[in-house]
Structures are given as C-alpha cells and as structure tokens.
Amino acid sequence: MSFTVTILGSGAALPTARRxxxxxxxxxxxxxxxxxxxxxxxxxxxxxxxxxxxINHILISHLHGDHFFGLVxxxxxxxxxxxxxGLTIYGPEQLEQIVRIQLEVGASKLNFDIQFVALKGKENxxxxxxxxxxxxxFPLKHRxxxxxxxxKEKEKExxxxxxxxxxxxxxxxxxxxLKKGLNSTDEKGRKIEFEDFTxxxxxxxxxxxxxxxAYWETSVPFIQNAxxxxxxxxxxxxxxxxxxxxxxxxxxxxxxxxHLANVGKLLLGHLSARYSDGLEHENEAKAIFEKxxxxxxxxxYLIA
Numbered sequence: 001m002s003f004t005v006t007i008l009g010s011g012a013a014l015p016t017a018r019r020x021x022x023x024x025x026x027x028x029x030x031x032x033x034x035x036x037x038x039x040x041x042x043x044x045x046x047x048x049x050x051x052x053x054x055i056n057h058i059l060i061s062h063l064h065g066d067h068f069f070g071l072v073x074x075x076x077x078x079x080x081x082x083x084x085x086g087l088t089i090y091g092p093e094q095l096e097q098i099v100r101i102q103l104e105v106g107a108s109k110l111n112f113d114i115q116f117v118a119l120k121g122k123e124n125x126x127x128x129x130x131x132x133x134x135x136x137x138f139p140l141k142h143r144x145x146x147x148x149x150x151x152k153e154k155e156k157e158x159x160x161x162x163x164x165x166x167x168x169x170x171x172x173x174x175x176x177x178l179k180k181g182l183n184s185t186d187e188k189g190r191k192i193e194f195e196d197f198t199x200x201x202x203x204x205x206x207x208x209x210x211x212x213x214a215y216w217e218t219s220v221p222f223i224q225n226a227x228x229x230x231x232x233x234x235x236x237x238x239x240x241x242x243x244x245x246x247x248x249x250x251x252x253x254x255x256x257x258x259h260l261a262n263v264g265k266l267l268l269g270h271l272s273a274r275y276s277d278g279l280e281h282e283n284e285a286k287a288i289f290e291k292x293x294x295x296x297x298x299x300x301y302l303i304a
Contacts, residue, residue: 008044010269060091121145138222140213152206158198205304232270
C-alpha cells in the first residue's frame with residue numbers, strides 16, 4: 001500500500017499559467033481524499049490521470065474562493081460520469097448551503113448522496129477513522145475560520161514469523177492477538193508470548209496540511225512529528241508586512257513551524273502570483289529547515 005499526495009494547485013488567490021488555485025489529492029492505503037477544490041480542480045484531476053470517482057472524502061479548509069470555487073463543478077462531473085455512491089464533504093458550516101443553493105438554482109439533482117460535516121475552524125478533533133487511517137482537523141490562524149488537516153496511518157500490525165509459528169504448532173486462531181502485540185493462550189493453557197512469534201510493525205506515516213494561515217506556533221502540537229508537512233508560503237521575507245496584513249506566512253515562517261514540529265519534510269505552496277518562481281522561497285526555507293521543497297502543480301510526492 002502507498003501514501004502519496006498529488007499537487008493539483010499550488011497558487012494563491014490569483015491563478016497563473018504555472019500555478020492553479022489550491023487543491024491536493026491524497027491516496028493513502030487505497031483511501032482517496034481531496035483537500036480543497038479551487039477553480040479547475042476537475043481538469044487538474046483529469047490531467048493527472050486520477051480517477052475522479054475514487055474520491056470519497058473532500059476536505060475544505062475555508063471559504064475563500066481559491067479553495068472551494070471548483071467544488072460544484074466537480075460534483076456535477078461526478079454525476080455526469082454516473083456516480084451513485086455517497087460522498088462526505090468536511091468544511092465550514094456555510095458550505096452545505098452554498099453548494100445546495102447552486103445546485104438548486106441550476107435545477108441540478110445529483111444521483112448520489114452528500115453528507116456534510118460542519119467544521120468551525122476552532123477545534124482539534126478526529127473527523128474519520130477506519131481500520132487503516134485517521135483524518136483529523138485542527139485550527140489555523142487566518143482572516144476567517146480555517147481548518148488544517150492531518151491524515152495519518154494507524155499503527156500497523158506486527159509481522160508473523162512463519163517459521164516460529166510452524167515450529168511451535170500454533171493455529172490460525174492464535175495469530176490475530178499476536179499481530180496486535182498481545183499475548184495469547186493456546187488450547188492446552190500454554191502462554192504464547194507475542195514477541196517470540198512476531199517482528200515489530202512497519203512504521204506508520206502522516207501528512208499535515210496547513211493552508212491558509214499566519215505564523216502561528218499554536219499549530220505545532222497538532223502536527224508534531226508529521227512525516228511530511230505542507231505549509232503555505234504565500235510570501236518571502238521582503239514582503240513580511242504584506243504577509244502579516246493578510247494573515248499569510250512567509251517561507252521562513254513555514255520553515256520555523258516545520259523545525260518546531262520536528263517534521264520529516266516540508267513542502268511549500270500557495271505562492272503569490274507576484275513571484276515568477278519559488279527559488280527564493282526554497283532558499284529562505286532551507287536556511288532554517290534543510291528538507292524544504294517548493295511544490296509544483298501536477299507533481300506527486302511520496303509520503304511513504
């Protein structure tokens with residue numbers, strides 16, 4: 001199983017020929033998640049060869065247009081392609097009304113159900129979990145309520161040592177507890193120590209998403225030790241005052257957050273259209289946090 005993120009859009013409010021409005025596609029252990037949905041997201045998904053109908057969770061960080069104006073178009077395309085399975089959308093409270101009004105005014109009826117989960121932009125809580133992954137939300141600091149997201153793998157099961165199991169004559173019924181790191185007792189009352197028959201599990205990985213936000217150290221505990229952090233870097237230091245005025249971050253500030261949170265790697269995005277490339281962003285960030293990289297639209301990054 002793999003864990004990847006594909007950058008569909010990494011620009012700020014004004015799209016450019018190089019950077020589309022914000023959107024990302026995360027594939028984690030065969031779970032398919034869209035984070036934000038700026039204008040043109042459905043085209044970016046198609047350009048990347050991603051099967052739109054696989055998406056079953058959509059996370060919307062906040063209600064600035066460059067993060068959700070592509071949503072109704074994507075839903076309509078899913079409908080036209082014959083989707084009939086449900087979809088869950090997590091986002092600010094007003095999002096459901098916005099989407100349903102647009103569909104109603106256009107006399108559009110979808111052939112699939114949408115479940116909306118309202119976020120207030122102030123809480124740290126678990127949004128979804130199954131046997132393999134968890135999705136959490138946490139607050140960011142922006143001009144309007146804004147949500148960050150953390151997608152993480154659950155702790156994996158221990159690996160059975162087949163030779164030891166066979167030699168001891170253990171049965172299949174004994175194995176589930178051992179794989180969970182629990183001791184067992186066989187039918188003869190003999191204690192079975194899990195460490196004798198299993199190897200430690202493979203490591204679990206996580207992906208944290210912070211966009212849009214001013215520099216805010218309060219976010220650090222929520223993303224502590226994340227394998228990869230995506231953090232907005234709308235500006236560079238020479239435009240620090242503009243960053244403060246708009247509640248955005250500089251590349252240097254994003255790198256400080258990555259350092260404080262002890263993440264494995266920092267991805268920088270949400271770049272202002274005033275910059276022709278991300279070279280200065282990357283250089284500023286690397287001076288503080290070496291494992292920094294400015295993302296590019298259409299590129300897929302490996303989390304694990």
